Amino acid sequence: MSNNNLIKGSLQTIILKLLEENERMYGYEITQRVKELTEGEIKITEGALYPALHKLEAEGMLTTEIQQVENRVRKYYSLTQDGQKEVSAKMSELQSFVGNLQRILDPEWKPGLV
Amino acid sequence: MSNNNLIKGSLQTIILKLLEENERMYGYEITQRVKELTEGEIKITEGALYPALHKLEAEGMLTTEIQQVENRVRKYYSLTQDGQKEVSAKMSELQSFVGNLQRILDPEWKPGLV
């Protein structure tokens, strides 16, 4: 669902961060939230999302609980303790990377500006 | 040379932008410049750089000229006209992506802040 090939590597961080803020979310909800927040500019494809969720679960970052909602099955994901630690790690990794990117691409750039 | 798996997708932009600022650079020089600018935090691996350069050349974004410097062969790359257009395109793509990322990851964020 995304025209952008830049998400690579940051999808996990996005998932973890959204779950930090929302306690529990299901897959489809995540795709919609991202679409909302970016006004349709970033669309998480299902082919990327579900494997990523399964991987994070296998790594012990997430737990799931399945719930029936109006004849529809929903699989809710939430952070484990390890997952909560991982959010901070992944976030500072990403912020530092974005900072470095600015230093490369924008010689005028100083921390404090976009 | 990189501990970061987040470069994915932005390496081309980095190459193009550096060449916009420097007119002509050779491969090794690019790795060193990036290392300098990020204080060693981002290291472009040769296994990533050279294929990327060759691809950009094949796509007509870059031209090369080989030069002998103190018994060492250097392959200088510079932007073609298409390459110059591509820099702007790739840059605004990346900036917009970073903006969207901030909107997802930092609900407090407003354009104008990191």
Place this chain on the structure above:
DNA sequence: ATTACATACCTAAGATTCCGATGTATTGTT
């Protein structure tokens, strides 16, 4: 009635992109 869209899950093949290892060759340092 059928099509289409939204909700909700999933997988599999293929492409892309990067990393790590390895190779060649020269020069300078220890």
Place this chain on the structure above:
DNA sequence: AACAATACATCGGAATCTTAGGTATGTAAT
């Protein structure tokens, strides 16, 4: 003599995403 730095390159493998498909329910439009 061995190692680090400069400078190019390729190849196998890993990781990650896209495209396309599949299943299933409910609702709105034609």
